[in-house]
Amino acid sequence: MLKKWLAHPLTRNLDLDDPRVTKLRQQVIRQDAFLSQIYVSWYTLLGNSIPPGVGQIVELGSGAGFLSEHVPGLITSEIFFLHGMSLILDGQKMPFAKESLKAIAMTNVLHHIPAPRQFFSEATRVIRPGGVISMIEPWASPWSKLIYTSLHHEPFDPQSDTWEFPSSGPLSGANMALPWIMFHRDRGLFQQEFPGWRVERITPLMPIAYLLSGGVSLRQLMPGWSFRAVERLEALFTPLLPHRPAMFAHILLVKSPEP
Ligand SMILES: C[S@@+](CC[C@H](N)C(=O)[O-])C[C@H]1O[C@@H](n2cnc3c(N)ncnc32)[C@H](O)[C@@H]1O
Numbered sequence: 001m002l003k004k005w006l007a008h009p010l011t012r013n014l015d016l017d018d019p020r021v022t023k024l025r026q027q028v029i030r031q032d033a034f035l036s037q038i039y040v041s042w043y044t045l046l047g048n049s050i051p052p053g054v055g056q057i058v059e060l061g062s063g064a065g066f067l068s069e070h071v072p073g074l075i076t077s078e079i080f081f082l083h084g085m086s087l088i089l090d091g092q093k094m095p096f097a098k099e100s101l102k103a104i105a106m107t108n109v110l111h112h113i114p115a116p117r118q119f120f121s122e123a124t125r126v127i128r129p130g131g132v133i134s135m136i137e138p139w140a141s142p143w144s145k146l147i148y149t150s151l152h153h154e155p156f157d158p159q160s161d162t163w164e165f166p167s168s169g170p171l172s173g174a175n176m177a178l179p180w181i182m183f184h185r186d187r188g189l190f191q192q193e194f195p196g197w198r199v200e201r202i203t204p205l206m207p208i209a210y211l212l213s214g215g216v217s218l219r220q221l222m223p224g225w226s227f228r229a230v231e232r233l234e235a236l237f238t239p240l241l242p243h244r245p246a247m248f249a250h251i252l253l254v255k256s257p258e259p
Helices: 002-006 019-031 033-048 116-126 142-150 178-185 187-193 209-213 224-240
Strands: 056-060 101-107 127-138 197-205 248-255
Touching: 019 033, 033 101, 033 127, 033 209, 033 224, 033 248, 101 116, 116 127, 127 178, 127 197, 178 187, 178 197, 178 248, 187 197, 209 224
Parallel strands: 056 101, 101 127
Antiparallel strands: 127 248, 197 248
């Protein structure tokens, strides 16, 4: 009953993989001043991590987001047709020339890619030396495990012994624990399989702000003016708590310059 009431009225009865959901989520994010400030804080991290120099910047799975307003010259993309996108493409097979990009940016996309090895092989081909993959992704902490397994609708399986997962669709198919698996649990394996990439930094983020916002699938739960206070509380208290609670992380990978 409560779950039904909390579901966002714009998307409540729609199938997650229906492109109309993504279109409507653009409105959901724009109309929710708290949630849109969360996106702005993510976009600031992504924007600041793009290296100078030659090469294009591509966002995968742009969906309902608005990163193009924060990163000049960004090429947006989606795996299905969505009005306003620069390109339709699958991150597992990208239509770019060798070493033509300086950055791939993603917000909550890697954990939806069913064959992440294929994505990283492609990224290795299309990104130039010194270029980056910069992403905001769900992160596994004791706190987020509790939240993601009890309150969230997407699959979260930190025990999975493979990086791959069967996909039911571009939004419903997922393993939210995948970024943590690849860059924390299996970091040695990642380095072994993709030695051309250095994990430059992983910054755990946002233990409560996204939860309080209700995200993209629930109705607005917090007024926009409260965002700064929540952000300050997170900055003050998170470092003091054990096991660094975080629901997300900014993950920055840098492609090694050629020898
Ligand atoms: C959770 S949504 C995030 C959308 C948007 N970036 C945001 O933050 O609101 C995940 C996005 O990844 C896209 N996606 C899923 N599989 C993909 C793939 N193989 N290649 C590119 N994008 C993919 C989906 O279509 C969807 O738009």
